[in-house]
Amino acid sequence: MIESRSQITVRYAETDMMGIVYHGNYLPWFEVGRTTLLKECGFPYRELESQGYLLPVIELGVKYQRPALYDDTLTIITRLKERPSLRIHLEYEVRRGDELLVTGFTTHVFINKAGEPVRPPATLVARMQELFAP
Template sequence: MKSRSEITVRYAETDQMGVVYHGNYFTWFEIGRTTLLKEIGYSYKELEKSNIMLPVIDVSCKYIDAAKYDDVITIESTVEEIKGVRITFSYNLYRKDDNKLLAKGTTTHAFVTTDFKPINFKKYYSECYEKLVEYCQ
């Protein structure tokens, strides 16, 4: 299953040539991830209230083509892997007008408490875990 969200590239996200600054793609990955979590009924806010945090421990992005000012970008997000105390989300970013793949990437997170101690998410939050598994590729 895939989660889809859309953003429109803002002028502030671009350089003088109207091309999106590379660091903004990671913000878009976060939009995709938070949308996916909301779709399964769990927001970051709710997880944090339950003493769960998901710090990023690894990130990658492959840039394929430039996103530009005012492009509408579709963010497709899935769960690539969920294993032990780690979860990896994958993202594909497409320009909506021509469905051109612009970038793809991943973020890996650890399930930890607010004290940054690893937690067995499957054991303590099995309902959320099962919903995340549905988004596995």
């Protein structure tokens, strides 16, 4: 399993009139976690895209347990529990300190610029084999 942590501070624009984070704003935070995890593994999104790989979301889920509020400092924990194949599945937790606020997941598929499913880059496969080695 690979784990990454990212921190964000809730901006006023991300909240409603009650100071509670709008539910749709968690998805960009998942993206922050996902791109950070890949970058930490040596595969920044920009580099993957320049090599002709795209990773559209094909499935996602979110479970809201407690609200995040304006000016909270949040930690996005992103986990990759299985080596990617044609798909990559990531799980997320959003926490305020030790308090769990939101859990979720996204599943992505590797495609080329023509929109066709492709295998991930050989360098990514090799790196994932290293990271998931017992």
